[in-house]
Amino acid sequence: MWALRPRKRPKPPDRRVCSKMALIQVDHITKVYDLGGVKVNALNDVSVTIEQKEFVAIMGPSGSGKSTFMNILGCLDQPSSGEYLLEGEAVSKLSGDQLAEIRNKRIGFVFQGFNLLSRTSAVENVELPMLYNGRPAKDRRERALLALKAVGLEGRDHHHPNQLSGGEQQRVAIARAIVNDSSIILADEPTGNLDTKTSFEIMNLFVRLNQESHITIVLVTHESDIAKFSQRIIRFLDGKIISDQAAPK
């Protein structure tokens, strides 16, 4: 259903010996925050592998390190130690601008608070990531409209965020996340601000994107109802993974 998806992506060079490369491979990462002399271990020796086309839910209480983990997965933050390989590429050695390029091309973010630009129409919000990879304006508009259509917002492209409901705003954010053909969507409590019915609609959209467009989805949630939509649930506690199992069906 996400029509632009079947574009051929050049395979990143395989620098690793292993035959099958994981999409996300996290090896023994730690993250230490220094809060006024007190060292806080937000992540403590975390190792996870996420394959392509997986739909993973991350659960855990506040302060368990799941947000820090998501920030590292999203290349917004770097681990204090350990290795993070994204499609075989060691992310921890990259510069800020190289990380920005990875976020632009390979990762789509969906936030709890939507994080759309106010005073900017839906279609222009969706165009935003394409502004930073040099696509011509006409191409941008075309792809943005297609992405809006893919999330079921056809015809609402010139509405501003304050004219859209919460669910519609989250759809705009999802359209923005997929418009650059990203292979991963990282969603941080995407249904946290939505009612149950809308939450399920959004989750169904994620499931469709995962199954039809083969986009890998990693999602943080508190609610087991929401986690049920995924295939695999990873639980965090005190900066460590305490369980990693298939989602109950």
Next chain:
Amino acid sequence: MINIPSAVKISLRALRVNKMRSGLTMLGMIIGVTAVIAMLAVGGGAKSMIGNQIASMGSNLIIILPGASTSGGVRMSSGTTPTLSMKDAEAILKSCPAVADVAPGLGGVAQVVYRHQNWSTFVNGTTPSVLDIRDWSLSAGRPFTDQEVKTAATVALLGQMVVDNLFGDVDPVGQIVRIKGIPFQVIGVLAAKGQSIMGQDQDDTVFVPITTAQRKLFGTAFPGMVRAIAVKAKTEDALSDAEEQITQLLKQRHHIGPNQDADFSVRNLTSMMEAAQSAANTMTILLGAIASVSLLVGGIGIMNIMLVSVTERTREIGIRMAVGAKTWDIRLQFIIEAVILSLFGGTIGILVGSIGSKVTGYFIGWPMVISPLSVMLSFGFSALIGIFFGFYPAYKASLLNPIEALRYE
């Protein structure tokens, strides 16, 4: 990297959101650029006025005046002794290589009468070369000839003001006027020249052959005495050489020893005028410098507003970074915003400054000169101010941590 048209579009949108604020920020630039343009126009006007006066006086001009006499230890005023003669003038032309032409002069105030009209003016006895030396052309008739100078013919060239006062609509050429009761034939009219740098009206004059002035109008104590000698140097560079040569020659001719005061004085008018012009230049620079202080204040205003804008839009910056904006994408966006503010302000300032100074100049009677250079300078300076004062806020924006920026409320 973001392309510039998209960045400009984003910036324009951001500026439109806060119209009042953007307008007030621009006002700082508008006032600054207006002040610079107006001040440069005032200075440019002063320069052009002096330039016109130099041109009307004649270029590369040196004036030799007789010196002060000393009578029983009392020194009299300059020009009281009749020390210069026609022969001096001829000698200068003959033996000073840096001199192109000379025109001796002898004159005085006299009443000029035409029919029932009369007018008091300065009658100047001189030679035909005066027209060349003072870059003065005729608007009608012909100049007098060397022959007429030799024979002390009673012919006259009238200045425009004299013509206006005596003749009205009548064509003066060929008419007879009386100067000190002696009939003169008008053979030509001098082209209008306007005021001299000293403020006299140069058109209020009559030229007659110097011999006529000496013999018939203003009888002289010695034959061949002249009141002044105007000298044109060959080139501007030859002015000081000419001055030197003339001084040497006249000292020799007047038998003045090395330690004695000369009985004449040599004045290089062109260099005096040039000094005046460079004074006007200095004034222009000074005025411009003072005005550019307000431009600087305008620039600081832009920086101030941009810093506020960066803080307000922290979350927007975080979103942009999360979707892949690089360091320079963020910087460029804020720099472009600052440059748009400063260039808009600058352009409006140039318009207001140009129109304003022309209108003011018209009412106060000062020639305002707006040079393309000052316009381009203001425009370029505005752009530079935008880049300079926009850079720090843009730099701050680009250093934001995307995680914290996204959490910013």
